């Protein structure tokens with residue numbers, strides 16, 4: 001049966017944290033502030049660009065009044081921040097296998113412009129029938145409306161969501177959609193604290209897991 005499978009982006013399809021951190025650290029250097037560690041950067045990702053910049057500022061004591069300027073600087077560099085970004089191993093093969101049988105979409109809190117840039121960069125944009133970013137709608141994850149909007153654009157059929165983070169688990173639960181949780185991404189909470197249908201740490205397992213969920 002043809003299903004609708006929606007994917008998160010950062011920490012699920014792509015390992016983008018090194019470039020996000022580099023972009024952030026360029027902005028912090030201009031402020032004369034200390035760079036973010038990888039753990040700090042990982043902790044700040046998940047709720048979109050404005051939340052990332054707010055958390056970064058708060059961690060370095062940079063005032064609210066700098067929010068818009070720093071956010072604009074971040075967004076200005078984001079489309080090109082792909083030098084160290086990689087697809088997780090097996091992602092391309094899994095997506096190509098699934099795209100032959102199911103409708104695929106992306107629901108990310110990353111802004112839509114760098115989202116499209118990343119999908120084009122890896123040559124996987126055409127595999128997705130619908131892609132929404134954190135600034136595509138008035139709502140973003142964990143509002144279930146963001147996920148619902150991607151499913152709606154993919155027509156009809158059973159629903160599966162694939163994501164890596166706390167926000168994804170909250171969104172899937174609120175939308176009533178089974179979550180396949182990728183455990184090698186940027187999750188903050190322990191796996192057992194996040195509602196999920198199944199977990200995987202190797203993309204080779206994903207097509208089989210999808211079959212199990214749909215059976």
Ligand SMILES: O=C(O)COP(=O)(O)O
Nearest residue numbers: 009010046047048108109
């Ligand atoms: O950019 C973010 O904050 C999160 O992006 P994601 O929703 O693809 O994990």
Ligand SMILES: [Mg+2]
Nearest residue numbers: 008010011165
């Ligand atoms: Mg993610």
